[in-house]
Each structure stands twice: as C-alpha cells, then as structure tokens.
Amino acid sequence: MGSSRVVFDRLQGRYAQRMEGMRSSAVRDLFAAASRPDVISLSGGMPEVSRVPAHTAADAAFRAVAHHGGQALQYGGSEGRVELRQTIVELMAETGVRVRPEDIVITAGAQQALDLLGKIFLDPGDVVIAEGPTYLGALQAFSAYGPEIRCVDMDECGMRMDLLEAELKRLGRGGAKFIYTIPNFQNPGGVTLAPERRRRLIELSREYDIPVIEDDPYGRLRFEGGHIKPLRALDDDVIYLGTFSKIFAPGLRLGWVTAPHPVLAKLLIAKQAADLCGSAFAQVTAEQYFGGSRWRKVLQGLTRTYAERRDAMLAALEQHFPPEARWTCPEGGFFLWVELPEFLDTHVLLAEAVERGVTFVPGDAFYPDRRGGNCMRLAFCYAEPERIEEGIRRLAEVLEDRLELYRAFIAAGALSVKKEEVV
Numbered sequence: 431m432g433s434s435r436v437v438f439d440r441l442q443g444r445y446a447q448r449m450e451g452m453r454s455s456a457v458r459d460l461f462a463a464a465s466r467p468d469v470i471s472l473s474g475g476m477p478e479v480s481r482v483p484a485h486t487a488a489d490a491a492f493r494a495v496a497h498h499g500g501q502a503l504q505y506g507g508s509e510g511r512v513e514l515r516q517t518i519v520e521l522m523a524e525t526g527v528r529v530r531p532e533d534i535v536i537t538a539g540a541q542q543a544l545d546l547l548g549k550i551f552l553d554p555g556d557v558v559i560a561e562g563p564t565y566l567g568a569l570q571a572f573s574a575y576g577p578e579i580r581c582v583d584m585d586e587c588g589m590r591m592d593l594l595e596a597e598l599k600r601l602g603r604g605g606a607k608f609i610y611t612i613p614n615f616q617n618p619g620g621v622t623l624a625p626e627r628r629r630r631l632i633e634l635s636r637e638y639d640i641p642v643i644e645d646d647p648y649g650r651l652r653f654e655g656g657h658i659k660p661l662r663a664l665d666d667d668v669i670y671l672g673t674f675s676k677i678f679a680p681g682l683r684l685g686w687v688t689a690p691h692p693v694l695a696k697l698l699i700a701k702q703a704a705d706l707c708g709s710a711f712a713q714v715t716a717e718q719y720f721g722g723s724r725w726r727k728v729l730q731g732l733t734r735t736y737a738e739r740r741d742a743m744l745a746a747l748e749q750h751f752p753p754e755a756r757w758t759c760p761e762g763g764f765f766l767w768v769e770l771p772e773f774l775d776t777h778v779l780l781a782e783a784v785e786r787g788v789t790f791v792p793g794d795a796f797y798p799d800r801r802g803g804n805c806m807r808l809a810f811c812y813a814e815p816e817r818i819e820e821g822i823r824r825l826a827e828v829l830e831d832r833l834e835l836y837r838a839f840i841a842a843g844a845l846s847v848k849k850e851e852v853v
C-alpha cells in the first residue's frame with residue numbers, strides 16, 4: 431500500500447461476496463493509538479507476557495531446537511504433536527474434563543478453531559446463536575461464511591436460559607447450526623455462566639439437537655469463587671476450544687479443539703487446506719514449558735496481577751464514573767462491560783477519549799447488528815493499576831462533559847433526550 435490514505439483499488443468489483451459481510455476488528459483498528467506510550471490502553475485483551483520469565487520461555491525454545499530440532503523445524507501432522515495433546519489431556523483433567531489425545535486437534539490459537547468451525551458448519555443464511563454481546567473475533571470468523579447470528583442477552587449469571595429457550599422454540603429442532611458460548615469471564619461481558627444454567631444449556635442443546643461450542647480462554651484465570659466445571663464435562667458432544675494464549679503466550683499461536691471424532695475429521699481437512707499443519711516449533715516449545723513445574727507459579731502470579739488490576743479498575747469506576755453508568759464485576763479474566771445512558775454513543779466518546787490519551791472498545795463491535803452503541807468494553811489486563819486509575823479518571827471526564835448536557839435537559843424538564851441532541 432502507498433503512503434497516501436486514499437488508495438485507488440484496481441480490483442474493485444472483483445472481491446468475493448463474503449468480504450461484504452466482514453468488518454475489520456475494532457481492537458486491531460485501535461492498535462496504533464493504543465500502542466502510543468502516552469495513551470493508556472483499556473482496549474486490547476493483551477496478556478501481561480512480561481510476567482512470563484524470559485529465561486524460562488527462552489529455555490523452552492532453546493531445548494525445542496537443541497534437543498528436538500529434527501521435529502521442531504520440520505512439518506508435522508495436521509492434528510498436532512501427540513506429546514502436546516497429552517499435555518492438554520492433563521491440563522483439561524485438572525478442570526474436570528476427561529479426554530484422550532486422539533480427541534484433540536491443535537490449532538493456531540482458538541481463533542483458527544473458530545474460523546475452521548465456521549468453515550465446516552456454516553452456509554450463507556444459517557443461524558448461529560451466541561451471547562449478546564459476544565467475542566468480536568468470533569463474529570469476524572463466522573461472518574465470513576454468511577450466517578445470521580442471533581444474540582441472546584445475558585445477566586450477571588451469564589446467558590439467559592429463558593431467552594435461549596424462547597429463541598430455540600422459534601427456530602425449532604435443529605433450527606440453528608450451533609450455540610456459541612464463552613461461559614467463563616465472558617469476553618466482553620465479564621460474567622460467568624452459573625452451574626445450573628450450564629446444566630440447562632446442555633438439556634436445551636439435546637432437546638433441540640443443536641451442538642454447543644464452548645470457547646474457554648479465561649477459565650484458569652479465576653480471582654475468587656470456586657472453579658465451575660466446563661460444559662464439556664457435562665456432555666461429550668460439546669465442542670470445546672482451549673488456548674495457550676492466556677496461560678503461556680499468545681505469540682506462540684497455539685490453541686486446541688476437542689470434539690466428537692466426525693467433527694474432528696472435518697476440521698482436519700479444513701486445517702490442512704488452511705495451513706497444512708501448525709508450527710511444530712511452537713508446539714515443542716510449549717511441551718518443554720509445560721513439562722516443568724515453573725508455569726504453575728507463573729500462572730498464579732499472572733492471575734494475581736490481573737486480580738489487582740481488576741480491583742484497581744473497579745475502585746476507579748466507583749470513584750470517578752457518574753451514577754448513570756453501570757458495570758459488571760468479573761470474578762476472573764480480562765474484561766468488564768460498562769453500560770451508559772441510552773443516548774450516549776461510545777464511538778463519539780472514543781474519539782474524545784483518544785484525544786485525552788485513553789482507549790476502550792465501543793460496545794457495538796460485539797454485536798452483529800450494531801446494538802450496544804451506548805456500551806463499552808474495558809480491559810483491565812494490560813495497564814498497571816496506577817495507569818488504570820488515571821485512564822478511568824480521563825474517561826470519566828469525557829463522560830462528564832456529555833452528561834452535563836443531559837442533566838441540563840432533565841433539569842429543564844425535558845421528558846426525554848434524543849441521542850442527536852447530545853452527540
């Protein structure tokens with residue numbers, strides 16, 4: 431691409447139709463602003479990789495090449511190395527899920543798994559059910575295949591089963607291709623699906639014959655409360671996605687899928703077409719890293735760090751944010767969700783926030799239909815506590831400017847305020 435901002439596109443009109451349904455990721459778009467040293471990033475869900483000791487990671491990478499170079503530097507099987515799949519078996523057993531290496535396919539992060547699942551399941555017009563709001567990377571991955579994504583609202587206990595049931599009744603048996611859910615510390619909502627709702631979700635999935643895709647990147651990052659078993663522990667038919675991105679490093683691009691064998695067989699074909707096989711070097715490095723015991727201490731330290739940052743964000747919101755705002759209180763993970771008065775447009779707020787040196791992700795990025803315009807996702811995983819407090823203070827200033835106008839309307843006796851009068 432040239433340096434000019436307006437690029438003449440000679441291929442206009444030749445792109446595949448599926449590109450029309452695809453949007454650029456709001457988080458990626460914010461990457462440049464969020465990377466400026468003067469800007470406090472509350473936008474991206476970037477793990478604090480500086481807490482992974484460089485020498486431990488370097489040691490694992492060194493051993494991968496020094497002792498397993500013949501394999502680490504070579505192509506490998508599309509399903510991934512059996513040694514790493516054995517490591518995953520052990521990791522999953524600790525969360526209450528029993529699987530075998532042959533039940534697992536390694537992917538380039540959970541993100542590739544989402545894309546491959548879209549590829550094998552979705553035709554244009556198919557219905558997918560997801561939480562509303564939901565992970566924008568899933569919206570991006572699925573939307574390439576042209577489905578209609580229907581969102582089910584959440585409350586503080588996760589996806590509402592009464593609303594899900596009503597949606598399933600409307601659609602009828604087999605009326606959706608799958609139900610996509612992030613039960614633990616949901617991205618972007620920050621809420622966790624309660625145990626009784628997990629059981630109900632499995633019952634409904636069986637009753638309506640619609641498979642569940644469980645995306646679980648944050649399950650091991652719990653700050654408080656007891657562990658809740660994954661959906662996969664309740665039903666072997668659940669398609670479960672895991673990742674090393676949050677428990678080791680996203681730079682490895684390593685995730686996995688465990689699913690019934692017919693699904694894995696299709697997934698493997700799709701994976702072969704996508705990249706032949708995953709990075710053997712990354713896989714052997716992960717085997718070396720998880721082969722030792724140091725990673726447990728590192729993960730404990732990381733979780734403590736995120737908990738401190740969550741606390742800092744909640745305290746700052748309490749102190750600085752206006753009474754009209756509401757937010758979730760996550761028990762783990764990276765994110766919380768803020769809801770503002772209906773008439774506020776968080777895109778407009780974002781432009782002002784970036785000027786004041788703070789970023790967040792506007793809420794509509796997490797819906798397929800541009801709902802959520804008065805909401806924002808805040809990430810507490812990345813900035814230091816003092817920066818979080820300063821970032822929230824700056825955001826509160828932006829909000830305050832907007833709200834003053836609103837309050838003036840109310841004081842003047844206006845019954846309602848139209849969005850366009852304030853933005």
Ligand SMILES: Cc1ncc(COP(=O)(O)O)c(C=O)c1O
Pocket residue numbers: 475538539540541542565567612617645647672673674675680684685
């Ligand atoms: C819910 C969810 N699923 C999947 C992913 C993708 O993770 P990975 O780095 O494993 O591709 C993320 C990353 O933030 C996520 O939040």
